Amino acid sequence: MKLTSEPLPQESGSETVLRTISKIHSVESEAIKWVTCPQSYSHTFLVARAEELVDKKINAGEPLAYFLKGQLYFEEGWYEDALLQFEQSKDTDFQSMYQLGVMYYDGLGTPPDPKKGVEYMKKIISSDSPKARHLKFAAAYNLGRAYWEGCGAEILEKEAERLWQIAADHGNPKASVKAQSALGMLYSATHPKDLKKAFFWHSEACGNGSLESQGILGLMYLYGHGVRKNLKAALECLNQASDRGNVYAKGHLVEYYYRRKFFTKAAEFAKRVTENDNVEEIAKAIDCAPFYIAKGLAMASFYLARCFQLGLGTKPDEALAKKYYSKACNLDPAVAADLELTANHGRI
Template sequence: MYSSFCVLHCLFCLSQGLYEEALIQFEKIKDTDFQAMYQLGVMHYDGLGTKEDPERGVEYMKKILYSDSPEARHLKFAAAYNLGRAYYEGCGVKQSTEEAERLWLIAADHGNPKASIKAQSTLGMLYSVSVLKDLKKAFFWHSEACGNGNLESQGALGVMYLYGQGIRRNTKSALECLREAAERGNIYAQGHLVEYYYNRKFYSTAVAVAKRITENDDIDMLAKVTDCLPTYVAKGVAMAAFYLARCLQLGLGVQQDQAAAKKCYSKVS
């Protein structure tokens, strides 16, 4: 009972940003409570309330993943996801994309609603861009994550349908995915919609969508709000800025404005 109360108190401290207080309390019960051990692992890895110590964070996650205790079972998938992240980044452990893949495959096995869906989406990204590139596998895992409500995978799935990556090209399915993801705030999907509208000469629609994107180009904030990778948020903003600049430069769907076009071009990275 005491341990459960302490964990709840510590989680409340975390939600309020009181990281140092949470760290102290978690340390007191880490040997008897796996939830406390897990939270300490995250805090040490990310440097929340303490100096970054990724090796220690990895140590805690491994203890959870390889524990035989029934009390650790519900945390194993989240621990596997975080360990995969450590191996992929080479932070706190020797870098290994293959080991990251193995751990994310464990985490993706529907054992934890949040960690498993995140692992599914991450596997979709992994198979899209890494040395393990396999677009059919990427499509499969993005489909799994999208079916479970993941916003980032929904946008990625739309792009794969649009260009026939890992699946036969299907414009109808692509637009369904991209439009729904865009409505939910996926900037990457919105950027691809701008490109789609521009290429089909729906210039006024392209301009309208692009303007909404470029009004707020705080990448880190947008990534945090949508829980999408900053890299892909930045790509979506850059795409929107480029096509908006083209429209302003040439007077397509909007009044010609060279100064505004130049300003938009400056946002393209």
């Protein structure tokens, strides 16, 4: 199972719970020497020592301790144990409430209960407590997803847009970058499309580190969607996104090389792209939507098949051509069919 919601925002950066514990126990220098020098110990040892210290705090009645123990288990992927800890402190700690919302929505450690997940996110958004403030952008993004997908809530595109606007906070880098990217996709999908708004939000998200938006921005520059065509900017975005692991960008680069008759480069690059076709594994590693990863892999597979079939940039090989045509169809039948139709009309 994988996390699809916005990860828990941290007030002081993306520290693991081991680091958080080390800060809380900074006065006990001897007791936490193992945290400040984690490379000296096995991971199993570090987790056991963290559990030991957090249990002491639980016994001492410290309210944050249940959250820390739950977060430790969550980071280890021990979701059922994490759920029990978060349940202990959800009424006094908004971070525990947030994690419960994520777990019920995504079905982590519990059967999916999207309505319950939505309920927790609404409580965070509506709270006036300063302790909920740093969670509100992420909660608004998650709630927007629920309305967009109709999961745990009625499909309400306008409400999804409103919540994502809140979560995106005018492009604030400390807000939800996922919401900024989601707005870019929303304005590309609505009828009528608003590609200028889509370009704006993908630009904001890309500037704030979104790998997904960086690849899409490259395509918008390449085809002049929402912005004037700019081949230099397009290739810069696509290559940078590709170097960071964006498979959708990789698939479009394969297409770019093929259409410009750089067949050797297209074939060699496509071979590397298609070495790993585990969509879920890639999605977890780079935090991009499986939908786009499958499309990128399907494109690379199709053009590699074409190269093998016609002997372009590589020796002709009918068996490999069939293998990669089949892979393209399995990954994304619609993409494969569209490319096959284009090929049959002699355009590639």
